[in-house]
Amino acid sequence: MVSVSAHSSPRRKLQLSHxxxxxxxxxxxxxxxxxxxxxxxxxxxxxxxxxxxVLGFLPIPKHATLDNYLVLFKGSSDTSTRMYFMNSLYRTLYSTFFAMLTSFLAGYAFARLKFKGKDALFLTLLATQMIPGTIALIPTYLQLARWPFAGGNDIFTGGTGLLDTWWVYLLGGPAINIMGMFLVKQSLEKVPFELDEAAKMDGAGTLRVIFQILLPLQMPIMAFIAITTALGTWNDFATPFFYTTSDHMQTLPSAITRLSSAAVGPGGSPNYPMMITLGLGTTVPALLIFFFFQKYIVQGLANTGIKG
Structure with missing residues (x-):
């Protein structure tokens, strides 16, 4: 009996702790x-x-309505949330693809190639991460507005340049993800050069070594770049808000501001339920991406410390 109670006590403590x-x-x-x-x-x-x-802990309406959710999925008479959603989706997919491509190629160049000024260029790119994004808003606006031979611009007179065009999104998509480039560089430096040499001795060319041998080894990091870029692009409010004006150019985060303004009634009181529902259209997809792919973020960061 003593032995039974002695063995059962830790089990009870273990169950209680669980x-x-x-x-x-x-x-x-x-x-x-x-x-x-x-x-x-x-x-x-x-x-x-x-x-x-008077809202309690859980706001339960007495007269529930689906009108706000219908506006979210179908739009209203003067807006199309489906168009905003597709704009956000297309921009996110485009930016994510090019961020993965440019980050991997840049990381490969800094890890595997030898060229003059490599360390200085790498440190310069890392230093740009310390510059707040808001500081670049006005210079970027002027650069887009003064783009030569676009939007009425020529050598002598000004125009709109690339503002309020898809070039705002297309030129911003292929930008290098500096953090992704850094992680790829750190990871590739752990891979022995003998792997490249062995593949070339077997007849593999440079492109085959890059995309068929080294790239598969970086899949956790590429997943990390894809997820973080997708989340950042999907939630980006500043780019469409500052650089576009047409309704058909808006993405979901920036369009919510317009829809929220339209939700204000004649008396000037905001339609808070509609504004909250529109916010769900941006929040839920980002939460789903993070929830299902969070393990790849951890794997991508952990892989940079693995020795070859």
Whole structure:
């Protein structure tokens, strides 16, 4: 009997610790997901009911409506949220692809190639990460507005340049992801050069070595670059807001500002349920991307410390 109780006591303590751990995790999860739950429930309110109701812990409408969600998925008479969603999707896919390509090629160049001024150029690129993005807004605007022979610009007179055109998104897409380039460089430096030499002795060319041998080894890092670039591009508000004006050029984050302004009624009171619902259109896709692919972010960062 003594031996049984001695063995059962640690098991009970272990089970109790598991229960407490799950309770703590459940509580933390509820705190983290509460804003999202609040937004979902608030979307079922009408404007009048939302402004006159004393909201409790969970806002439950008495007269639920789907009007706000219909605006989110179908748009209204003067807006098309589907168009904004597709603009965001196309821009995100384009920017993510070129960020992966340029980051990998730049990381390969700094890790594998020898050329004059390599270290100085690498340090210069890293130094640009210390410059806040807001400082570049005005210079970028002037650069796009004064782009020669575009939008009415010529040598003598000015025009709109590339502003309010798809070139705003296309030229911004292929930019190098500096963090991604750094991670690729750090990871490739751990891969022995003998692997390249062995492949070339077997008849492989440079491009085959790059894309069929070295690139597969960097897949966790490439996934990290893809996820972080996709999240950053999807949530980008500044680029379409500052550099475009046409309605058909807007992405979802910038269009929400216009839709939110349109949601203000004649009396000047905002339609908060509609504004909250429109915010879900940007928040939920980003949360899903992070939720399903978060392990690749950890793997991508961990891979830079693996020795070859």
């Amino acid at each position: 229960v407490l751990a799950h309770l703590v995790l459940a509580g933390v999860g509820l705190v983290l997901f509460y804003p999202l739950i609040f937004m979902i429930l608030a979307g079922f309110f009408t404007k009048d009911e939302f402004t006159t109701t």
